[in-house]
Amino acid sequence: MKVNGTPTRTIWRAEDGAGVEIIDQTRLPHAFVTTRLETLDDAARAIKDMLVRGAPLIGATAAYGMALAMRADSSDEALNAAHDQLYATRPTAVNLRWALADMKRVLAPLSPSQRENAAWLRAAEICDEDVAINEAIGDHGLALFREAWEKKGKTGTLNVLTHCNAGWLATVDWGTALAPIYKAHDAGLPVHVWVDETRPRSQGASLTAWELNQHGVPHTVIVDNVGGHLMQHGMVDLCIVGTDRTTAAGDVCNKIGTYLKALAAHDNGVPFYVALPSPTIDWSIKDGLKDIPIEERSGEEVSVITGRTEGGEVVSVTITPEGSPCGNWGFDVTPARYVTALVTERGVCRATENGLKGLFPDVAGNAAAE
8 A cells, every 4th residue: 555655565574674664653643753673672572562452453563573583583492482482472363373373384394503584584475475465355355345336326435434544554454444435436436435533542434534535535533433333324335344353153353333333333234344354263262252362461451541732732631530440341253143245355155164164174273283
């Protein structure tokens, strides 16, 4: 995608080959800032403190974190320690576990002297694979958008509601839920996006809106509780969201509030799609409510909000009474029965075990064997 007209990814190896560059997403939308990661600790902090976020980008950052670790120390002990440190940064997104396991699979059989170069190469491959996966999701999702436009008689505007940020900022490029939106916009469909603000970190208002602005996609930022009202009044043609972990049976774990949007969509007959890169499928579990760990983050994310004053200064203010505790669950689980379809890099399927296995028989079979 482009930033101020310049093609940009969210993560890349620095020109000197000794570090990694990322977009510091905690500074958006008020400032576009890139940050250099030079050590394993830098990569772990970037993931934990959400300088990078979104399941695919977390996985890519973890892969590069392993490369940075091997640059400093490529021993067996350092390899295991790097894996464990990065694994502990975020508990919900399964791409983190997948990327670390993949890196360890590649690196562990090698001699220490071979590991650094192999780590850099594999991390770069993971990034390129992510871009290809997301563009394919965009192509398959575009077909659904065209169907919705046909159903609407090709009149007016195709109104799409999304939640949180599942655009290119959540991946290496293209995005998951936003990839079909970009494809539709570029194909000339009159797409308009309802952008949930997505409290408490406001990834919709801060990141999705910023992305759509950069690409010229018409959109409107709404507070999180407006979506149901819009659906009741026929102002949403379809919903599409991303996912941080999806079970083998099709349950979807995504940013907190996704479940409520799915319920509203179900009640109003609005299609509810989930854009699903295959590395986010956790083939080892089937019951999302029981088996997916839900991250609980600091209550300060709820009580403190950052914005720009009229004078242009970026400040943080407390919005809750002193002494009032805040709860902050980061994700919720949407049962498969509320998901119209899953949009993957291999096509569209029902949110069922058979639907997923039909598209990924090779991956599902390998997972079962393990």
